[in-house]
Amino acid sequence: MYYDVCIIGGGIIGSLVARQLSKYDLKIAVLEKNVDLSMEATGANSGIVHAGYDAKPGSLKAKFNVEGSKLMEDLCKDLDVKFKKAGSFVIAFNKEEEDILESLYQNGLKNHVEGLSIVDGDFVIEKEPYINKEVTKALYAKNAGIVSPYKLNFAAMDNAILNGITLLRETKVVSIEKEDDLFKVGVEVTGHICSKSLVDPINEEDRKDIRAKIIINAAGVYSDDISKMIGDDSFTIIPRRGEYILFDKTEGHKVTSVIFQTPTPLGKGVLVTATVDGNYMIGPDATVITEKDDKCTNQENLDFVYDTAQKSFTGLNMKKSITVFAGIRATPNTGDFIIEHSKIDKNFINLAGIESPGLTAAPAIALYVEDMVKSLVELKEKDSYIMKLEPKKAFNEMTNEEKSQVCQDDGACRKVICRCEIVTEKEIVASIYAPCGARTVDGVKKRTRAGMGRCQGSFCAPQVMRILSEHTGIDINEISKANEKSCLLGRYSRD
Amino acid sequence: MRNLVCWGGTLVIREFDLVIIGGGPAGMAAALEAYEQGIRNLALLERDDTLGGILNQCIHNGFGLHVFKEELTGPEYGLRFSELIDKMEIEVFLNTMVIGAQPDKTLYAVNPGYGFMTIKAKSIILAMGCRERPRGALRIPGTNAAGIFTAGTAQRFVNMEGILPGSKAIILGSGDIGLIMARRLTLEGVEVVGVYELMDYPGGLTRNIVQCLDDFDIPLHLSTTIVKIHGKDRVSGVTVAKVDENLKPIKETEEYVECDTILLSVGLIPENELSEQMGVDMYDSTSGALVDQDLETNIEGVFACGNVLHVHDLVDYVTLEGQHAARSAKAYLDGKLKDKLDKPLLKVKPGPGIRYVLPQSIYLKDKDEKIKIFFRSTQRFSDALVKANINGEVIGKRRLIRLIPSEMESVTLKASDLFLYGQEEEGENIIYVEVEK
Numbered sequence: 001m002y003y004d005v006c007i008i009g010g011g012i013i014g015s016l017v018a019r020q021l022s023k024y025d026l027k028i029a030v031l032e033k034n035v036d037l038s039m040e041a042t043g044a045n046s047g048i049v050h051a052g053y054d055a056k057p058g059s060l061k062a063k064f065n066v067e068g069s070k071l072m073e074d075l076c077k078d079l080d081v082k083f084k085k086a087g088s089f090v091i092a093f094n095k096e097e098e099d100i101l102e103s104l105y106q107n108g109l110k111n112h113v114e115g116l117s118i119v120d121g122d123f124v125i126e127k128e129p130y131i132n133k134e135v136t137k138a139l140y141a142k143n144a145g146i147v148s149p150y151k152l153n154f155a156a157m158d159n160a161i162l163n164g165i166t167l168l169r170e171t172k173v174v175s176i177e178k179e180d181d182l183f184k185v186g187v188e189v190t191g192h193i194c195s196k197s198l199v200d201p202i203n204e205e206d207r208k209d210i211r212a213k214i215i216i217n218a219a220g221v222y223s224d225d226i227s228k229m230i231g232d233d234s235f236t237i238i239p240r241r242g243e244y245i246l247f248d249k250t251e252g253h254k255v256t257s258v259i260f261q262t263p264t265p266l267g268k269g270v271l272v273t274a275t276v277d278g279n280y281m282i283g284p285d286a287t288v289i290t291e292k293d294d295k296c297t298n299q300e301n302l303d304f305v306y307d308t309a310q311k312s313f314t315g316l317n318m319k320k321s322i323t324v325f326a327g328i329r330a331t332p333n334t335g336d337f338i339i340e341h342s343k344i345d346k347n348f349i350n351l352a353g354i355e356s357p358g359l360t361a362a363p364a365i366a367l368y369v370e371d372m373v374k375s376l377v378e379l380k381e382k383d384s385y386i387m388k389l390e391p392k393k394a395f396n397e398m399t400n401e402e403k404s405q406v407c408q409d410d411g412a413c414r415k416v417i418c419r420c421e422i423v424t425e426k427e428i429v430a431s432i433y434a435p436c437g438a439r440t441v442d443g444v445k446k447r448t449r450a451g452m453g454r455c456q457g458s459f460c461a462p463q464v465m466r467i468l469s470e471h472t473g474i475d476i477n478e479i480s481k482a483n484e485k486s487c488l489l490g491r492y493s494r495d
Numbered sequence: 496m497r498n499l500v501c502w503g504g505t506l507v508i509r510e511f512d513l514v515i516i517g518g519g520p521a522g523m524a525a526a527l528e529a530y531e532q533g534i535r536n537l538a539l540l541e542r543d544d545t546l547g548g549i550l551n552q553c554i555h556n557g558f559g560l561h562v563f564k565e566e567l568t569g570p571e572y573g574l575r576f577s578e579l580i581d582k583m584e585i586e587v588f589l590n591t592m593v594i595g596a597q598p599d600k601t602l603y604a605v606n607p608g609y610g611f612m613t614i615k616a617k618s619i620i621l622a623m624g625c626r627e628r629p630r631g632a633l634r635i636p637g638t639n640a641a642g643i644f645t646a647g648t649a650q651r652f653v654n655m656e657g658i659l660p661g662s663k664a665i666i667l668g669s670g671d672i673g674l675i676m677a678r679r680l681t682l683e684g685v686e687v688v689g690v691y692e693l694m695d696y697p698g699g700l701t702r703n704i705v706q707c708l709d710d711f712d713i714p715l716h717l718s719t720t721i722v723k724i725h726g727k728d729r730v731s732g733v734t735v736a737k738v739d740e741n742l743k744p745i746k747e748t749e750e751y752v753e754c755d756t757i758l759l760s761v762g763l764i765p766e767n768e769l770s771e772q773m774g775v776d777m778y779d780s781t782s783g784a785l786v787d788q789d790l791e792t793n794i795e796g797v798f799a800c801g802n803v804l805h806v807h808d809l810v811d812y813v814t815l816e817g818q819h820a821a822r823s824a825k826a827y828l829d830g831k832l833k834d835k836l837d838k839p840l841l842k843v844k845p846g847p848g849i850r851y852v853l854p855q856s857i858y859l860k861d862k863d864e865k866i867k868i869f870f871r872s873t874q875r876f877s878d879a880l881v882k883a884n885i886n887g888e889v890i891g892k893r894r895l896i897r898l899i900p901s902e903m904e905s906v907t908l909k910a911s912d913l914f915l916y917g918q919e920e921e922g923e924n925i926i927y928v929e930v931e932k
Contacts, residue, residue, distance in 0.1 A: 245634065246631070250768070250771065293727065295638060295639060296636065296637055296638050296723075297634075297636040297637060298636050298723075299636045299722065299723075299744075301636075302634055302636060318634075319632075321631065321632060321634060322629070322631045322632060323629075323630075323631025323632075324631060324634045324636070325639065326639075400595070400603060400611070400613075403594075403603075403605070403611045404610065404611035407605055407610030407611040408610055408611075411607060413605070413610075414590075414605045414606060414607045414610055414611075415590065415605075415607060416542070416592035416594065416605060419542065419592065420768075422592075422594050424605075454626075454629075454632075454764075454768075455626045455627070455629060456629035456630065456631050456632075457629075458626060458627050458629055458644075458645045458647065458648045459626065459648075461648060462648065462651055462652060462655075462656060476656075476658065477658065480641065481640075481641035482639075482641065482728070483728060485727075485728035485729060486640060486641035486642075486728040486729055487641060487729065488641050488642070488660075489652065489658045489659070489660055489661075
C-alpha cells in the first residue's frame with residue numbers, strides 16, 4: 001500500500017502529528033508496534049504541562065515547551081480531554097535553594113515564560129497545606145497544568161482516524177529501504193488481537209508492501225533504531241526509567257498543584273502532583289536502563305521516591321497507595337530534542353529524544369512538523385476536516401440531574417461495572433467502538449478508568465473481559481491484559 | 496412508587512424505614528431479622544444480579560457450623576437466607592449500585608429498571624463487605640505482567656466462569672481465601688508451588704492450613720515474601736526472600752521460583768467509601784466504622800455490620816452481627832435509642848498486645864446488659880490472659896490457650912460492673928483490653 005506519509009509510533013508525538021496532517025489531502029498511516037497506544041513513554045509519565053522555566057534558553061526544548069504549554073488548553077478543549085491549570089511550585093528550604101529558584105526564574109524570563117513569580121513560604125502553605133512547613137520560598141508558575149497523557153493520546157488518534165488516517169496496530173517496523181524515491185517499509189506483525197477483532201479489524205491490504213513518500217520517525221525510545229534503518233546514526237537514545245507511586249482518590253484533596261523540589265547537581269528530586277482524575281502521585285526517580293522495555297519497578301527506587309517525597313510533603317499515607325508503575329523516557333545523547341529532516345534523506349523526519357517536557361511540547365512540535373512536511377510536498381486542505389471531538393462526560397463526573405437524565409435515555413448507563421470509579425457498561429462498550437478503540441483490559445482501563453481505582457480491577461476485570469469478548473468476538477480465553485502475549489487466562493490454563 | 500417530574504425526566508424517589516446496603520451474608524441476615532422484628536417498609540440493595548455476595552463463589556464447605564450446626568457450602572448457606580427473603584415482603588433491588596450517600600441518609604443508586612434513584616431512609620444498615628488488597632497497595636516491585644490475581648478474583652474465574660487462571664501458581668499471603676484457592680487450584684490440576692507468608696504465623700484459620708495445605712502437601716513458607724515479580728508479558732516467576740524480625744527481606748536468602756500465576760491473599764479492606772461519603776467516623780485499626788454496642792455509628796440511625804465493619808473469620812459471625820444491627824435499627828425506629836446522648840459513655844481501647852477492639856464505645860443504659868467486646872491480638876500468644884480494665888480495675892478477663900491475630904476472640908462485660916465508672920467524673924473512664932504478660 002502506498003502512503004504519502006508513514007508515521008512510525010502512535011504515542012503522543014505520533015498521534016498529534018497524525019492529527020495535524022490529517023487536515024490535508026494526504027494518505028497517512030501510523031504504524032504502531034503495540035496493540036494499543038500509550039504503552040510506552042506516553043502511558044506512564046508525570047502528566048504535567050510544564051511552564052518552561054528550566055529548559056536551556058535557545059534550545060528546542062525551551063522553544064517547544066513554551067509554545068506547547070500555550071497551545072495545550074485549547075487543544076484539550078477541542079479534543080474533550082481534561083486539562084487543569086493546577087499551577088506548579090518549585091520549593092526552597094534555605095538560602096542556597098532560594099538562589100537556585102532565582103536563577104530558574106531568570107531562566108524562565110529568558111524563555112519568555114508568562115505567569116512566573118517568586119512567592120514566600122506562607123503562600124505555598126496556604127495553597128498546599130500538606131507541604132513541609134519549613135518551606136521558605138517557591139517559584140510559582142501559575143500557568144503550569146496537568147493532563148492525562150494517555151487520554152490526550154487516544155483523543156488525538158481518534159480525531160486523526162475520523163479524518164481518514166489509517167492506524168496499523170501490532171505492526172512493527174523492521175526495515176526501511178529506499179526504492180525509486182519511495183521508502184519501502186518492512187513490517188512484522190506482533191500480534192493478532194486487532195486483526196481478529198470484529199470491531200474495525202485491520203485490513204491486511206493496508207499493511208502489505210508498504211511504500212511511503214515521507215517517513216516521520218516518532219518511535220520514542222526506539223527512534224534511534226528506526227533512524228539507523230536509513231543509515232542515520234547521528235543520535236542515540238539512552239533509555240531512562242522513572243518509577244511512581246499513585247494514591248487513592250480519597251487522598252486526592254491533599255494536593256492540588258504540582259510540587260517540585262529544587263533541582264540539585266544530583267538530580268531534580270521527586271515531585272508530588274495532583275492528577276486530573278483526582279488522585280495524586282509521587283515520583284519519579286531516574287534510572288538509566290540497558291533494555292528499552294525494562295518497565296520493572298524496584299524496591300530501592302520506590303523507597304527512594306517515598307523518602308525523597310517526604311522531604312517536601314507531609315501527607316503521605318502509604319496505606320492509601322493503590323499502585324506503583326514505571327515509565328520509560330527517551331533521553332537523547334545530544335541533550336536536546338531532535339526535530340529535523342535527516343541529513344541522509346530530507347523526506348525522513350526525526351522527532352526523537354522527546355523526553356520531558358515532551359508532553360507539553362507535543363502540540364507545538366505537531367504544528368512545526370506540519371511546516372516541515374509543507375517544505376517537502378504540496379499540501380491541499382480537505383474540505384471536511386473535523387477539528388473537534390464531541391464532548392462526552394464520564395458518568396462519574398455528572399451531576400445527579402445529568403445522571404438521572406442519561407439513565408432515562410439509555411439502559412446501558414444503569415449498569416455500573418467498575419465500582420471504585422463508577423464506570424458504566426455503556427462507557428466500556430463505547431471505548432471499544434471508539435475510532436481507536438480498546439482491545440485489551442488495560443486499553444479499557446486507560447480509556448474509561450474501569451480498574452483504575454482502589455481495587456485495581458479485582459472486581460471488574462472479569463466483567464470487562466466479558467464485555468470485550470462479547471463485542472470484539474475474541475474468545476474470553478484470549479482476552480489479554482496488554483498485548484497478545486499477556487493473555488490473562490486461557491493459554492495458561494490446563495486444557 | 497412516587498414519581499416526581501423534574502429536569503425533563505422522571506425522578507424516582509423512594510422512602511424506606513430501613514435500607515440495607517449490600518445483599519451478602521451480613522445484609523441478608525440483617526434484612527431477615529429486621530423483618531422478624533416487624534420492620535415492613537424495608538429495602539435490600541445489592542449490586543450483583545443475585546443475593547449472597549461472595550458466598551456464591553465459595554463452593555467449599557465449612558459454613559454454618561455455628562448458626563445451623565451443620566456444614567454447608569457457601570451457596571447453600573446463602574440460599575438459607577435468600578429463599579426466606581424471597582418469601583417475605585422485603586423489597587430487594589438487584590443490580591443496584593449505590594453511587595452516592597449523604598449524612599441525612601439520602602442515597603443515590605442506579606438500577607436497570609428504575610434508572611437513577613434517590614432513596615430516603617429513616618435508618619441504614621451498612622453491609623457492603625470488603626475487597627481484597629491488590630498488588631498495587633502492597634507495592635511489590637517488578638514487572639506489570641498479566642497473571643497476578645487476587646485470590647478472590649481467581650476464585651470467581653474458577654468457580655463462577657469455569658476458567659483457570661494459570662497452570663503453575665504461587666500464593667502470596669496465607670489468608671483464608673488464599674488457602675482455599677490453593678486446594679481448589681490443586682484439585683483442578685493447577686500446580687501450586689507454595690504459599691508464602693510475610694508473618695511468622697499464618698493469616699488464615701488453622702483448620703484451613705490443615706485441610707487445604709497439609710492434606711495436599713502444599714508447603715507454607717512463613718516469614719517469607721515476594722521481593723520481585725518477573726516476566727515481561729505474562730508472569731514467568733518471582734524472587735522470594737526470608738524476612739528478618741523487622742519484616743525486611745534478607746538479601747542472602749533470595750531465591751527464584753518459577754510460576755505463571757500469582758494469587759494474592761494479603762488482607763481484606765472494608766469497603767467504606769460510601770460510609771465515609773456519608774460522614775461516618777472511621778476506626779483506623781479496623782478500617783471500619785467506629786460503633787457503640789448497638790453497632791450504631793456517629794450518625795444516628797446508621798448501623799454497620801459484617802466485613803464492612805471489621806473483617807471476620809467466619810460467615811457465621813457475620814450473620815450474628817447482621818442480626819444484631821437489625822435489632823438495633825428496630826430499636827432506633829421505635830425511638831428507643833433517642834436518649835443515648837444523655838447516658839454515660841465509656842470508651843473502649845486496645846491495650847498492650849491487642850490490635851483492635853469492637854465496639855469502641857459503650858453507653859450505659861441497662862444494668863442487666865451484657866456487652867461482648869471483640870478483639871484481635873497484635874501477635875501470637877500461648878496461654879494468654881486477656882483482661883479488660885477500667886481505671887486500674889479488672890472488669891472482665893479471659894484465659895486463652897492460644898491467641899493469634901487471625902482468630903477473633905471476645906470478652907464479655909457486665910454493664911452492672913460499669914455503672915460505677917460511668918457516674919464518676921474522675922479518671923479517664925476508658926476500658927482497656929490487654930494481654931497480661
